[in-house]
Amino acid sequence: MKAVILARVSTEEQKDAGNSLPAQIHRLQEYCKRKGFVAVETFSFDESAYKTKRDEFDKTLEYLESTKEKIAVCFDKVDRLSRNVFDKRVSLLYEKAVADVIELHFASDGQVISSSMSAVEKFQFGMSLGLAKYYSDAISDNVRRAFEQKLRNGEWIGQARIGYINTQDGGKNDLALDEEKAPLVRKMFELYATGNYSIKTLQKEMGKLGLKSRNTKIISPSMIHKTLKDKFYIGIMTSRGKEYPHKYPIIVPKITFDRVQKVLSSYDKKTIKYASKPFALRGLIRCNRCSGTITAEIVKGKYTYYSCSNFKGLCKRIYVREEDLLAPIRELLQAIHLPQDRVDEVVQALKASNENKNHFHKKALRQLQLEYEKIQTNLDRLLDLRIEESITQEIYDKKFKSYKERQYEIALKLEEYTYADESYHIGVEMVLSLASRALEIFNGSEPDEKRQLLNLVLQNCRLSGKNLTFELRSPFDAILETAHHPTVLRRQDSNLRPSD
Numbered sequence: 001m002k003a004v005i006l007a008r009v010s011t012e013e014q015k016d017a018g019n020s021l022p023a024q025i026h027r028l029q030e031y032c033k034r035k036g037f038v039a040v041e042t043f044s045f046d047e048s049a050y051k052t053k054r055d056e057f058d059k060t061l062e063y064l065e066s067t068k069e070k071i072a073v074c075f076d077k078v079d080r081l082s083r084n085v086f087d088k089r090v091s092l093l094y095e096k097a098v099a100d101v102i103e104l105h106f107a108s109d110g111q112v113i114s115s116s117m118s119a120v121e122k123f124q125f126g127m128s129l130g131l132a133k134y135y136s137d138a139i140s141d142n143v144r145r146a147f148e149q150k151l152r153n154g155e156w157i158g159q160a161r162i163g164y165i166n167t168q169d170g171g172k173n174d175l176a177l178d179e180e181k182a183p184l185v186r187k188m189f190e191l192y193a194t195g196n197y198s199i200k201t202l203q204k205e206m207g208k209l210g211l212k213s214r215n216t217k218i219i220s221p222s223m224i225h226k227t228l229k230d231k232f233y234i235g236i237m238t239s240r241g242k243e244y245p246h247k248y249p250i251i252v253p254k255i256t257f258d259r260v261q262k263v264l265s266s267y268d269k270k271t272i273k274y275a276s277k278p279f280a281l282r283g284l285i286r287c288n289r290c291s292g293t294i295t296a297e298i299v300k301g302k303y304t305y306y307s308c309s310n311f312k313g314l315c316k317r318i319y320v321r322e323e324d325l326l327a328p329i330r331e332l333l334q335a336i337h338l339p340q341d342r343v344d345e346v347v348q349a350l351k352a353s354n355e356n357k358n359h360f361h362k363k364a365l366r367q368l369q370l371e372y373e374k375i376q377t378n379l380d381r382l383l384d385l386r387i388e389e390s391i392t393q394e395i396y397d398k399k400f401k402s403y404k405e406r407q408y409e410i411a412l413k414l415e416e417y418t419y420a421d422e423s424y425h426i427g428v429e430m431v432l433s434l435a436s437r438a439l440e441i442f443n444g445s446e447p448d449e450k451r452q453l454l455n456l457v458l459q460n461c462r463l464s465g466k467n468l469t470f471e472l473r474s475p476f477d478a479i480l481e482t483a484h485h486p487t488v489l490r491r492q493d494s495n496l497r498p499s500d
Contacts, residue, residue: 188224
């Protein structure tokens with residue numbers, strides 16, 4: 001049988017830990033020899049198996065599609081295929097193997113996926129995928145916690161903004177001011193704050209002054225726009241929607257930054273002809289071919305048509321009436337209708353499971369508040385000791401920093417608890433209301449309200465020619481499943497547990 005060898009790494013550690021591409025290829029070549037396979041093609045690439053976009057791996061799939069005979073696809077381990085059990089590529093290859101179109105071989109794991117595999121072997125493969133995902137998730141959690149701690153310390157991990165440079169001090173990553181570009185970045189803000197420049201004219205001016213991107217090219221209009229809105233230049237870094245003060249030199253005075261935001265706001269109001277028009281689908285749909293925005297316009301004073309903006313010049317403009325696009329959406333909203341008796345079941349289950357959760361929630365909040373107040377008392381005592389010169393300035397600074405960091409952590413937790421509690425009750429009320437009368441609410445809403453509702457319910461809206469495709473957001477996808485399979489809800493109710 002002919003075979004294809006696939007080798008992949010996604011981290012520097014894997015490259016140096018016996019899992020390098022050459023090491024994987026060698027093991028797979030030896031495996032093919034033992035199996036009597038003829039390796040007709042070898043694919044090797046550096047690409048994460050946990051990301052949705054995997055260009056190099058997709059090229060391999062294209063090659064497999066082009067072959068007309070059964071072929072063995074050889075990996076070193078299961079996690080070289082994917083660490084995401086929901087990756088469509090996993091199900092695609094699995095289905096081909098079960099259909100006897102290909103065989104999947106995992107040399108180091110000793111697993112073979114084929115049409116003749118037993119139930120136990122299928123279970124083992126599922127477990128291997130699950131363990132691979134767990135391993136990746138655990139790494140992600142550890143990295144996130146370490147990153148959050150560095151953010152609280154005012155440190156940034158990642159690519160430096162233009163005007164700063166990445167540095168290393170004793171193996172520790174850090175940032176420093178780019179002495180050459182920082183003055184140019186400040187000049188860019190100052191020029192735009194005058195209101196005399198558009199993004200494009202500012203690009204030309206900064207090109208004349210010599211401001212270049214990291215790859216030594218003239219800075220693009222999109223990069224200029226992104227830079228002008230970035231609070232990092234006034235001392236604030238943002239991660240996951242939260243803001244943290246950073247320790248690095250500030251390039252732009254806040255007063256200049258605020259002036260720039262006002263100018264940007266005034267330009268934003270003028271850029272799109274129909275930006276203020278109440279179109280139900282405005283900003284929700286992307287072109288399936290070029291990923292450009294699908295824009296709306298009014299024809300003959302009363303008909304609303306949508307088409308690709310053709311910003312990249314790749315598409316032929318095809319106009320589609322709004323009512324034609326809304327037709328399948330209305331069908332979907334009707335399909336997620338949840339009868340009142342089913343809504344009542346959900347409410348009762350939530351009340352039962354929420355009783356213990358609320359008790360725990362209040363207790364946790366009180367404990368955090370008491371700890372915060374205790375630390376504040378300690379801070380007051382610490383100041384008294386310093387005034388009395390009972391402790392040195394060095395000890396005072398060290399203890400003060402420790403206390404304030406803990407207070408900051410508690411404040412974040414209090415905010416998260418409060419937000420989670422409010423979001424939970426608001427979200428449940430809204431979801432249940434939509435589930436019971438989704439189409440009725442939609443039909444009775446104004447265009448802006450329709451757009452907000454659709455943005456809440458739908459995702460990945462794409463227009464291909466005149467065909468609209470979309471997906472349901474969570475939890476509305478689960479509601480749709482429940483609406484058509486009544487036993488799903490009862491099974492979930494019986495397994496609900498109080499949150500800890």
